[in-house]
Amino acid sequence: MHRVSIKDVAREAGVSASTVSYVLNNTPTETISGETRTRVMAAVRKLGYVPNLNARSLSSRRSNLIGVLIPQTEPGREFMFSNPFYGELLSAVEYTARQRGYHLLLSGTQEDQSYLSIARNRGVDGIIIVGTYPGENLTELKRMDVPVVLVDSYVRDEDFHIIGIEDREGARMAVRYLIGKGHRRIGFISGSIRENGVNMKRYQGYCDALQEAGLPLEKGAVYSGTVDYEYGLRAAEEYVRRGKAQSAVFLTADVLSMGFVKGLRQMGLGVPDDVSLVSFDDVYLANMACPSLTTVHQDIREKGRKAVEVVLEAAADREKRHTEWILPLRLVERDSVREWREGE
Amino acid sequence: MHRVSIKDVAREAGVSASTVSYVLNNTPTETISGETRTRVMAAVRKLGYVPNLNARSLSSRRSNLIGVLIPQTEPGREFMFSNPFYGELLSAVEYTARQRGYHLLLSGTQEDQSYLSIARNRGVDGIIIVGTYPGENLTELKRMDVPVVLVDSYVRDEDFHIIGIEDREGARMAVRYLIGKGHRRIGFISGSIRENGVNMKRYQGYCDALQEAGLPLEKGAVYSGTVDYEYGLRAAEEYVRRGKAQSAVFLTADVLSMGFVKGLRQMGLGVPDDVSLVSFDDVYLANMACPSLTTVHQDIREKGRKAVEVVLEAAADREKRHTEWILPLRLVERDSVREWREGE
DNA sequence: TTGAAAGCGCTAACAG
DNA sequence: CTGTTAGCGCTTTCAA
Numbered sequence: 001m002h003r004v005s006i007k008d009v010a011r012e013a014g015v016s017a018s019t020v021s022y023v024l025n026n027t028p029t030e031t032i033s034g035e036t037r038t039r040v041m042a043a044v045r046k047l048g049y050v051p052n053l054n055a056r057s058l059s060s061r062r063s064n065l066i067g068v069l070i071p072q073t074e075p076g077r078e079f080m081f082s083n084p085f086y087g088e089l090l091s092a093v094e095y096t097a098r099q100r101g102y103h104l105l106l107s108g109t110q111e112d113q114s115y116l117s118i119a120r121n122r123g124v125d126g127i128i129i130v131g132t133y134p135g136e137n138l139t140e141l142k143r144m145d146v147p148v149v150l151v152d153s154y155v156r157d158e159d160f161h162i163i164g165i166e167d168r169e170g171a172r173m174a175v176r177y178l179i180g181k182g183h184r185r186i187g188f189i190s191g192s193i194r195e196n197g198v199n200m201k202r203y204q205g206y207c208d209a210l211q212e213a214g215l216p217l218e219k220g221a222v223y224s225g226t227v228d229y230e231y232g233l234r235a236a237e238e239y240v241r242r243g244k245a246q247s248a249v250f251l252t253a254d255v256l257s258m259g260f261v262k263g264l265r266q267m268g269l270g271v272p273d274d275v276s277l278v279s280f281d282d283v284y285l286a287n288m289a290c291p292s293l294t295t296v297h298q299d300i301r302e303k304g305r306k307a308v309e310v311v312l313e314a315a316a317d318r319e320k321r322h323t324e325w326i327l328p329l330r331l332v333e334r335d336s337v338r339e340w341r342e343g344e
Numbered sequence: 345m346h347r348v349s350i351k352d353v354a355r356e357a358g359v360s361a362s363t364v365s366y367v368l369n370n371t372p373t374e375t376i377s378g379e380t381r382t383r384v385m386a387a388v389r390k391l392g393y394v395p396n397l398n399a400r401s402l403s404s405r406r407s408n409l410i411g412v413l414i415p416q417t418e419p420g421r422e423f424m425f426s427n428p429f430y431g432e433l434l435s436a437v438e439y440t441a442r443q444r445g446y447h448l449l450l451s452g453t454q455e456d457q458s459y460l461s462i463a464r465n466r467g468v469d470g471i472i473i474v475g476t477y478p479g480e481n482l483t484e485l486k487r488m489d490v491p492v493v494l495v496d497s498y499v500r501d502e503d504f505h506i507i508g509i510e511d512r513e514g515a516r517m518a519v520r521y522l523i524g525k526g527h528r529r530i531g532f533i534s535g536s537i538r539e540n541g542v543n544m545k546r547y548q549g550y551c552d553a554l555q556e557a558g559l560p561l562e563k564g565a566v567y568s569g570t571v572d573y574e575y576g577l578r579a580a581e582e583y584v585r586r587g588k589a590q591s592a593v594f595l596t597a598d599v600l601s602m603g604f605v606k607g608l609r610q611m612g613l614g615v616p617d618d619v620s621l622v623s624f625d626d627v628y629l630a631n632m633a634c635p636s637l638t639t640v641h642q643d644i645r646e647k648g649r650k651a652v653e654v655v656l657e658a659a660a661d662r663e664k665r666h667t668e669w670i671l672p673l674r675l676v677e678r679d680s681v682r683e684w685r686e687g688e
Numbered sequence: 689t690t691g692a693a694a695g696c697g698c699t700a701a702c703a704g
Numbered sequence: 705c706t707g708t709t710a711g712c713g714c715t716t717t718c719a720a
Contacts, residue, residue: 003713005712005713005714006713006714006715007713015690015691016690016691016692017691017713017714017715018690018691018692018693018714018715018716019689019690019691020714021714021715021716022689022690022715025715027715027716029716030689030690030716031689031690032689032690033689033690036689036690050465051465051713051714052402052465052467052712052713052714053465053466053467053714054398054401054402054407054466054467054712054713054714055402055696055712055713055714055715056713056714056715057398057696057714058396058398058399058402058695058696058697058698058712058713058714058715059695059696059713059714059715059716060696060714060715060716061696061715063398065449068450084428084431086431087425087428087430087431087434088425090431090434090450091422091425092422094422094450094451094452095422095452098451098452103449103450103451103466104449104450104451105409105447105448105449105450106412106438106447106448106449106450107438107442107447107448108438108439108442121394121395121396121397122397122398122447123396123397123398229628229631229632258632259632261634262632262634265634284425284573285629285632287573288573288602288603288606288629288633289632289634290605290606290609290633290634301422347697349696349697349698350697350698350699351697351698359706359707360706360707360708361697361698361699361707362698362699362700362706362707362708362709363705363706363707365698365699365700366699366700366705366706369699371699371700373700373701374700374705374706375705375706376705376706377705377706380705380706395697395698396696396697396698397698398696398697398698399696399697399698399699399712400697400698400699401698401712402696402697402698402699402711402712402713402714403697403698403699403700403711403712404698404699404700404712405699405712
């Protein structure tokens with residue numbers, strides 16, 4: 001079972017392999033007569049020829065492949081499972097890439113540096129990395145001369161492109177909103193708060209809003225765990241255990257909120273009657289939830305689209321070392337917040 | 345910026361390129377002295393050599409790449425977006441593949457045959473296709489001598505491997521359960537019901553259960569649209585418009601149920617008080633929903649794991665032309681069904 | 689306007 | 705136990 005190669009096409013069309021290559025690639029430096037062009041195309045069609053992209057990338061150093069790295073929350077844990085955000089982002093990335101004629105090489109990020117293997121081994125034209133922290137071994141990546149786009153990361157490096165959102169501002173917006181509704185004691189629930197991580201920025205935004213309003217920062221109002229439904233549940237338990245001191249809570253992800261709401265309900269508490277809540281992301285879940293979640297909306301599809309665009313632009317023009325796109329956020333009011341009256 | 349190649353390593357170690365290759369691949373037919381082996385490894389480490397997998401696959405005809413094709417519900421629509429099922433499945437596939445040293449080449453399936461491009465162009469070692477219908481141009485695939493695993497498809501072909509579930513039986517189980525709870529008029533809500541498609545099987549299971557119980561099949565009890573939240577909403581509207589004739593409904597996907605529940609609520613109806621409901625999949629949504637959904641549970645992670653295993657086994661042993669794995673289903677009772685008393 | 693030839697980085701007989 | 709040699713299928717100077 002011999003796969004038809006460029007030589008077969010060449011023979012069939014009575015031209016050389018290079019001519020076939022020129023025709024197929026529309027090589028701008030070469031000019032092919034209309035006659036041979038049609039002859040070649042006919043042969044291609046007749047033989048059902050499809051170029052071998054591995055071979056092509058071997059000689060041309062372009063692969064039409066974009067590497068996508070999605071974080072694994074924990075070792076041994078599947079990615080994306082815990083948060084629909086990743087699924088939505090990946091959809092958008094895949095779709096955009098495909099429109100542009102690119103395929104995706106997908107990998108979860110292991111603790112070790114599977115970063116590199118995907119990039120170096122496969123000769124991808126660019127890499128999109130979602131949510132890395134500073135200090136993870138990105139140094140090797142830099143040497144590899146492949147455009148890298150960091151999505152939702154606070155690693156700042158003049159050799160990496162950035163797609164992000166105003167995490168701090170978004171959180172501030174959320175908490176301000178709660179304050180505007182009369183809440184005075186507001187909790188903060190998130191995944192792990194790491195130096196220069198997204199949750200840290202959101203925590204800062206939370207602090208900003210409280211300070212602006214002259215409200216005290218309470219140690220006991222902060223809950224930090226993992227970004228998943230289960231932790232939302234546990235946070236609710238913990239909230240009750242700590243005495244239900246806050247009348248409202250800001251959660252850094254909609255999945256967390258889902259768990260939190262459920263956990264509260266299991267203990268006989270309701271949202272927004274007993275606790276008001278604003279969360280973050282506005283994945284489709286937020287709208288499905290009951291109550292539907294008031295949340296900080298980010299344009300996930302745009303994020304994915306932009307990531308692909310930037311990586312491809314950078315691949316086309318290697319002079320572009322660093323670009324930064326911070327996408328706007330807005331608060332979407334739904335049903336998880338109620339007014340809090342003084343002295344209640 | 346010269347990428348270090350096998351030749352560089354060979355030079356550094358004072359051996360030939362093939363020796364390096366033997367060492368790196370542990371080629372079983374060749375036997376390398378411990379001394380050269382360590383020398384080669386030292387050179388590899390020193391130079392930071394990483395093999396170019398494109399080149400390798402070009403000459404060895406193995407790519408360590410698995411192609412994954414996920415359906416786009418509609419042209420121009422992103423995959424996975426509409427149903428978390430795909431995300432969960434993909435997670436499991438990616439995770440398993442990575443454990444085995446494989447990367448994933450991901451593509452949504454376009455209307456046309458992007459099937460082929462991914463397989464032929466890239467020299468993947470195997471392909472996992474999710475949810476195709478008979479008649480979609482799979483014939484070309486057959487000629488390509490690449491193992492193909494069809495997940496959730498009723499295409500039956502001795503050259504394709506199959507991973508599926510007992511769709512018909514699962515649906516029957518669900519509807520029987522409702523009947524057991526006293527319901528006599530039961531609706532069916534699904535995506536498009538196509539010949540030999542998953543929804544058709546589930547529809548048949550629905551009919552089976554009704555017939556067993558001697559209940560009539562009502563035309564007006566069947567709702568068919570797309571598998572997404574929005575259609576769930578619309579189905580709820582339609583249900584009310586048609587007069588709320590059924591006391592219970594079987595929906596073929598949890599996302600649909602999410603929409604349906606929401607739609608009902610918007611019109612002042614509650615689940616399970618006004619309408620009981622059983623759905624299908626048991627994605628994480630099912631548990632998050634309120635009420636949490638009584639649903640037919642399928643083991644999505646196992647499905648993904650199995651798909652990878654089968655495709656790799658088939659790649660290793662091309663004699664294996666056709667294997668079939670039908671995974672078990674079970675009903676998970678939660679809170680979306682209530683007893684229906686005679687004459688209510 | 690086209691073709692010959694070299695080479696991308698690697699593997700795999702085959703010799704030795 | 706190791707090296708030589710010939711490709712894998714394609715692109716890309718360079719020459720005609």
